[in-house]
Amino acid sequence: MPNNQFKRGELYSVINGMASTAVARRLQKNFRLAGLEITIEQWSVLYHLWKEDCLSQQELCTRTFRDKPSITRLIDNLEKQKLVKRMPSKSDRRINLVCLTEAAKELQDRTIELANQTMSEALIGVNKEEIETVKAVFQRVYDNLT
Amino acid sequence: MPNNQFKRGELYSVINGMASTAVARRLQKNFRLAGLEITIEQWSVLYHLWKEDCLSQQELCTRTFRDKPSITRLIDNLEKQKLVKRMPSKSDRRINLVCLTEAAKELQDRTIELANQTMSEALIGVNKEEIETVKAVFQRVYDNLT
DNA sequence: GGCATATAGTTAGTTATGCAACTAATTTCA
DNA sequence: TGAAATTAGTTGCATAACTAACTATATGCC
Numbered sequence: 001m002p003n004n005q006f007k008r009g010e011l012y013s014v015i016n017g018m019a020s021t022a023v024a025r026r027l028q029k030n031f032r033l034a035g036l037e038i039t040i041e042q043w044s045v046l047y048h049l050w051k052e053d054c055l056s057q058q059e060l061c062t063r064t065f066r067d068k069p070s071i072t073r074l075i076d077n078l079e080k081q082k083l084v085k086r087m088p089s090k091s092d093r094r095i096n097l098v099c100l101t102e103a104a105k106e107l108q109d110r111t112i113e114l115a116n117q118t119m120s121e122a123l124i125g126v127n128k129e130e131i132e133t134v135k136a137v138f139q140r141v142y143d144n145l146t
Numbered sequence: 147m148p149n150n151q152f153k154r155g156e157l158y159s160v161i162n163g164m165a166s167t168a169v170a171r172r173l174q175k176n177f178r179l180a181g182l183e184i185t186i187e188q189w190s191v192l193y194h195l196w197k198e199d200c201l202s203q204q205e206l207c208t209r210t211f212r213d214k215p216s217i218t219r220l221i222d223n224l225e226k227q228k229l230v231k232r233m234p235s236k237s238d239r240r241i242n243l244v245c246l247t248e249a250a251k252e253l254q255d256r257t258i259e260l261a262n263q264t265m266s267e268a269l270i271g272v273n274k275e276e277i278e279t280v281k282a283v284f285q286r287v288y289d290n291l292t
Numbered sequence: 293g294g295c296a297t298a299t300a301g302t303t304a305g306t307t308a309t310g311c312a313a314c315t316a317a318t319t320t321c322a
Numbered sequence: 323t324g325a326a327a328t329t330a331g332t333t334g335c336a337t338a339a340c341t342a343a344c345t346a347t348a349t350g351c352c
């Protein structure tokens with residue numbers, strides 16, 4: 001495999017510090033400019049709940065690639081802002097179902113519009129095949145390591 | 147441009163949560179298993195100093211894609227562990243030059259070996275052109291947003 | 293039934309990130 | 323020359339990350 005010809009530390013720097021944080025910072029900034037007081041981390045949780053409401057915390061861990069304490073505290077903060085509510089599951093008393101409030105549902109269109117604008121800006125000059133390659137590589141890296 | 151056919155939130159999830167943190171977590175774990183008590187963030191600073199010693203904090207901001215307070219505190223912690231030392235610049239008294247200690251120089255070979263192993267594992271089944279595409283896309287995204 | 297094991301979630305402690313506001317030194321330029 | 327603007331670095335505050343250790347509920351199996 002030709003991997004050994006690659007400067008790995010360089011890719012490490014790139015992956016860990018550059019594009020993801022540039023996108024995240026810009027999206028966060030756009031939220032702020034629009035007067036929205038949520039963090040991108042909180043938004044990424046809401047994003048999954050908009051696709052499917054009332055997920056367990058464990059399910060949110062899986063879908064957002066976070067560990068349990070991180071989700072616990074993100075949900076704590078989202079609950080403080082009255083954007084989600086913890087509901088006890090009836091079938092398994094260990095489980096909290098995390099459900100959207102009306103306020104969170106109203107955020108959906110505005111923030112997704114901002115995210116789309118931000119991603120459009122970020123992806124100027126990047127074609128579809130390149131995006132597919134990035135996604136495939138990331139999936140492969142993730143699968144290799146978990 | 148075909149970007150509008152792409153589900154942007156999906157890429158956002160991928161970029162923000164998946165591969166980079168999987169790589170970071172694995173590298174951090176490998177450091178721990180080897181008995182090395184440094185964080186990957188600290189390592190990424192050392193990595194740039196191994197390439198060129200005695201950089202200013204501002205230069206480290208640029209090279210590691212971090213802001214000034216982050217570098218200030220990373221250097222604080224590295225200094226506590228006696229891995230770097232702040233040296234006042236003679237030509238400009240505003241500047242701290244961050245220089246490696248002997249202890250940090252001894253870490254270089256061991257940790258770079260671990261990073262190479264980790265990246266090899268992460269990149270199994272990913273070919274050179276795909277890596278080049280990822281790097282190019284990330285550079286483009288970064289340039290688009292900064 | 294009851295004990296061992298697994299799973300869901302929380303808490304504590306340390307590190308890191310981002311922003312805003314600050315000090316100190318340097319540069320610009322009228 | 324000297325005031326204004328710029329640059330380097332620090333500090334305070336809030337949020338978020340990971341690990342390890344914890345509680346509570348559910349499941350497996352003898």
